[in-house]
Each structure stands twice: as structure tokens, then as C-alpha cells.
Amino acid sequence: MTAPAPETPGVSPYLTVSDANAAIDFYRRAFGAEEVARIPVPGGKKLMHAAVTINGGLVMMSDDFPEYADGRSSTPEALGGSPVTIHLNLADVDAAWHRAVNAGATVTMPLEDQFWGDRFGQLTDPFGHRWSLATHLRDVTPEEIEAAMNANFPE
Structure with missing residues (x-):
């Protein structure tokens, strides 16, 4: 049986990610993510595919x-970081910021006007992905x- 495909932007x-089950939990605590799909491989230790919505957008993921x-591993930890930043426009950035930091995110640029x-x-995030x-x-x-x-930025 297959689940209907979610509406994708x-x-x-x-x-x-290095642990998709843990990532879903982190994104739920940090960004209020809502789970859309979780498809484990046989044996259930890793996820072949997962999806969550965050701030109205779809974020898909899988284990490495x-x-x-x-x-070759392709997680940001294995690659020494990620050149990509995922951006969230939010109604209350301060509340979201504190929730993410309390959930385990590391500050790389302080929240400021x-x-x-x-x-x-x-x-x-704890999996090496950058968020603004x-x-x-x-x-x-x-x-x-x-x-x-x-x-x-003087010359």
C-alpha cells in the first residue's frame, strides 16, 4: 500500500542526515515540524525517506x-559542513530562535536587528545543516x- 503523495511546492x-528519526524529533522541537511521511528500510533502523512540514514548507530527508x-558519507558532518542555508521567515523570530537553541541548535550568527x-x-542544527x-x-x-x-563593508 502506498500513501498519497503530499502536495509539494x-x-x-x-x-x-546521520539519524533521520532523531532529525524528525529535533525539527519538531526546534521548528514545530509536522511529520508527513516516515518510510523505514527493512529492519527499521534507518529511514529511506521522510518528510516534514516546517513553516508551511516541505522538507524531505533520509538517513545516510x-x-x-x-x-562515501554525504552528511554535512562528513563533508565538513554545508554550503546551503535553509531560510525561515517567521512571525515571531525570537520565540522560534529560543525554541531552536533550547532544542540543541548551535548559534552561528547571533539574532539581531x-x-x-x-x-x-x-x-x-545537530546534523550539520544551516538555518537562517x-x-x-x-x-x-x-x-x-x-x-x-x-x-x-568598507573597501
């Missing part, structure tokens, strides 16, 4: 299977952004 991240990739008009910060969290505070003109860029 045009782009959805698909994460490789180096045995099917010439023995930024010159581009957002309250913004970055975290790394933000709440829009105010609209900023292109001139204000340029002036702030010149002040914050």
Missing part, C-alpha cells in the same frame, strides 16, 4: 547510506541599504 530541500555511494530591515540570525531565521521589521529603501552596505 516547486522547490523542497532534501536533506541527508554510504553503502550505496561507493562508501539587521540593516536590511529584518531581525535575523543563523543556526546550525528572520522576521521582517521594516521596509528599507535601496539608498538606505547602499549606505548601510558602505558603512558595514
